[in-house]
Amino acid sequence: MMYISDKTKELSTYDAIVIGSGISGGWAAMELCRKGMKTLLLERGRDVKHLQDYPTANLNPWDFKFGYNNPMEDQKRNPVQSTSYNPTNKHFYVEDMEHPYIQEQPFNWLRGYQVGGRSLTWGRQCYRFSDLDFEANAREGIAVDWPIRYKDIAPWYSYVESFIGVSGQKENLSQLPDGEFLSPMELNCIEKHLADSIKKNDHDRLLTIARVANLTRGWDNRGPCQYRNLCSRGCPFGGYFSSNSSTIPAAMATGNLTLRPFSIVTEILYDEQKGKAKGVRIIDTLSNEVYEFYSKIVFVNASTVATAGMLLNSTSSRFPNGFGNGSAQIGHNLMDHHSSAGASGTHDQFADQYYKGRRPSGFLIPRFRNLHDNEKLDFKRGYNIQGHGERQEWSDKVNGLSGFGSDFKAQLTTPGPWTVWMAGWGECLPYYENKIALDPDQKDKWGQPLIRIDFSFKENEHNMMTDIRNSSGEMLEKAGFRNVDTFNYKKPGGSTIHEMGTVRMGRDPKTSVLNQFNQMHEVKNVFITDGSCMTSSASQNPSLTYMALTARASQFAFEQLKNGNL
Amino acid sequence: MCIIVKKAEIFLLFTHITYIYRTLDAIRVNRRAYLKGILAVGTLSITSFSVFKWVDLNKSVAPGKLWEKRAIIAELAELIIPETDTPGAKAAGVDHYIIDVMISCNPVRQQHKFFSGLQDLEKYALDNFEKDFLKCNTNEKRQILQHFADHAEYSNRILNKINNKLFGQSFFSKLKNLTVEGYCLSRLGVTEGLAYDYIPGKFEACIPLQPNQKSWATK
Incomplete structure (x- = not known):
């Protein structure tokens, strides 16, 4: 075994350790550092520094030898990740060959192992959950009740929104509470037309501009957004929120942060005598050496699947089945939103109108299903519809235009008809049998067990998809769209990149892992605030909720520590 | 040689049909289109399918x-x-x-x-x-x-x-x-x-189309 001297031990001891530097880990690090805690932020991938490590951010379309096509070799090496990246942002995704996992059923586990994680490539949509969501499990007797309600998290939503900068329009809806918004981006002609039609035809529905963490004015020394719509390459203007552009520099500025990339946390260490976590063990991926670090509290933000895997891998005589896993729920109840079903169409009006600039967002039709009792639908919960309107450009037209030559060229290079594409982002119920587990035999190149993912959408989700298809098609038809095509892409789980739920919050230690402050029921100095904590998925994009829960848990952890309770 | 080709033909035809079943499933066709698909097997086999071409490809x-x-x-x-x-x-x-x-x-x-x-x-x-x-x-x-x-x-x-x-x-x-x-x-x-706007700087949602307006090169 490894020998650790007292001197080394002293150097390896911090007030807090945060595992993972993505959207929630960045928040934990900043909050804890700002409270004066010496914090070690561990990241399994490489460092990505804001501005300087965005190699493609200023490139033009012609700078990519193969355009936006991924080479065959690349597709073979990365059969999962290459479905999501292209040559402009590939460097923010992992290599599948290097980071294998086992799919019991098709599941796209899309990952970015680097400082900032997937906050570099996220969709930036920021929607609050409401009590319709927090009360749903209890009301319907599904899974377990959320241990919090909207009033518990509302001030923390405000706190986070005020820091990251969210542009959006207040709409005064109970199912989608308003937030602290910067001025909204504008809807274009066809989107306004669709919004008017929806308002006229159904008083339960409306279409609003997306609420996004893109800055419509300068904010916190970042931005404003330059309307290039190249966010996933990293923004040279800091026009959108990421850990790299915002929370990590803020944490660093306190002088309390130690950032350690290339550090895979293999397990959390349990102190049997004190009944607490004492720290973590890591593998340094540059030297392949093993190190231990110690702290008073640990925040786990490794992402839903990896967090559960790491906990299951952390065994001790107290926790033979995984760290803090007396409930045997760790790894179970995996969720991902579905976003496969929707509709598109073209419109003949507004042929003399166009737009300038590339708005990095679309529109939102907030949830309108099951807002009331007795709706008699064949599914529970609901979905919100996200989409965008635009005029057809060359890439949309190429397959529809026949012939070749100068007429073809003229048509190809002028704006085509207005179109709208929209799809439903739908709630996925928490099913015990949707789960991750560790493979007993197979290991990765660092000797760590491979993760097996066993996930499928079920009847409730499939019925909802059918409804999305129908309702989307209807809304377009009522608004006078032609060539309305309703679709269901049937994408596998994971494709929406909203994995949630493997380490759920709940009121009862027998049936849940975390309490109402994201504190482990069984190990009081461990807090888990990434997507794994989610008790249900709702249909809203979840990152804003992770950030709010993280800020709230950080405050709680700090107070508990100060009061000598940890 | 003849026998080998026959075997290969049967095998490939089988794969061929399985492929088509899957394709049909993937594009969610109704019963009528499904029957059309069965006809398609025949048509495609005659017009563009041969073992030699397949191997070559x-x-x-x-x-x-x-x-x-x-x-x-x-x-x-x-x-x-x-x-x-x-x-x-x-x-x-x-x-x-x-x-x-x-x-x-x-x-x-x-x-x-x-x-x-x-x-x-x-x-x-x-x-x-x-x-x-x-x-x-x-x-x-x-x-x-x-x-x-x-x-x-x-x-x-x-x-x-x-x-x-x-x-x-x-x-x-x-x-x-x-x-x-x-x-x-x-x-x-x-x-x-096409029309290219490297750094637009702002977003104008609805503006009149200019004479001879070209499409934006990027979205």
Whole structure:
């Protein structure tokens, strides 16, 4: 075994350790550092520094030898990740060959192992959950009740929104509470037309501009957004929120942060005598050496699947089945939103109108299903519809235009008809049998067990998809769209990149892992605030909720520590 | 030899049918379209399927063989997107793009289909105009390409989908797609053929279309 001297031990001891530097880990690090805690932020991938490590951010379309096509070799090496990246942002995704996992059923586990994680490539949509969501499990007797309600998290939503900068329009809806918004981006002609039609035809529905963490004015020394719509390459203007552009520099500025990339946390260490976590063990991926670090509290933000895997891998005589896993729920109840079903169409009006600039967002039709009792639908919960309107450009037209030559060229290079594409982002119920587990035999190149993912959408989700298809098609038809095509892409789980739920919050230690402050029921100095904590998925994009829960848990952890309770 | 071919034929026909079942499932056709699909098996088998062709299509195309055809590819691309008041495909270097993407980003079967399409086109020029394609005048070249455009696709949409899935896109469709992509991503295509706004700085949601307004090059 490894020998650790007292001197080394002293150097390896911090007030807090945060595992993972993505959207929630960045928040934990900043909050804890700002409270004066010496914090070690561990990241399994490489460092990505804001501005300087965005190699493609200023490139033009012609700078990519193969355009936006991924080479065959690349597709073979990365059969999962290459479905999501292209040559402009590939460097923010992992290599599948290097980071294998086992799919019991098709599941796209899309990952970015680097400082900032997937906050570099996220969709930036920021929607609050409401009590319709927090009360749903209890009301319907599904899974377990959320241990919090909207009033518990509302001030923390405000706190986070005020820091990251969210542009959006207040709409005064109970199912989608308003937030602290910067001025909204504008809807274009066809989107306004669709919004008017929806308002006229159904008083339960409306279409609003997306609420996004893109800055419509300068904010916190970042931005404003330059309307290039190249966010996933990293923004040279800091026009959108990421850990790299915002929370990590803020944490660093306190002088309390130690950032350690290339550090895979293999397990959390349990102190049997004190009944607490004492720290973590890591593998340094540059030297392949093993190190231990110690702290008073640990925040786990490794992402839903990896967090559960790491906990299951952390065994001790107290926790033979995984760290803090007396409930045997760790790894179970995996969720991902579905976003496969929707509709598109073209419109003949507004042929003399166009737009300038590339708005990095679309529109939102907030949830309108099951807002009331007795709706008699064949599914529970609901979905919100996200989409965008635009005029057809060359890439949309190429397959529809026949012939070749100068007429073809003229048509190809002028704006085509207005179109709208929209799809439903739908709630996925928490099913015990949707789960991750560790493979007993197979290991990765660092000797760590491979993760097996066993996930499928079920009847409730499939019925909802059918409804999305129908309702989307209807809304377009009522608004006078032609060539309305309703679709269901049937994408596998994971494709929406909203994995949630493997380490759920709940009121009862027998049936849940975390309490109402994201504190482990069984190990009081461990807090888990990434997507794994989610008790249900709702249909809203979840990152804003992770950030709010993280800020709230950080405050709680700090107070508990100060009061000598940890 | 005969027996081997027979066995291979049966095996491939089986794979062929399984493929079509899957394709049909994937595109969610109704019962009538499903029956059409069964008919499609027969049609495709007669028109474009042979064991020899299949085996051939699974061999890779040496990059050098495509580079040798660069002048023809450049000529074809220019026929699709000619120079007008803005630069054409040739000036934009689209031939280079087409070869790069064909070699590196396309399955072997698609590469082969493309290459044999070029060969067919050269042969068609010799057979019908008694000279090399490159020696034909513009009008003749256009007629030759038109022939391939006319025979690029089945009129039946489902048949097309199945054919594309099994054998790759037709020579003409692939050529056209890559030409458009190469042109609309090239420096000249982006900045002169289309309208390019490198850093827009602001978003104007609804503005009147300008006379001779070109499409935005990027979304």
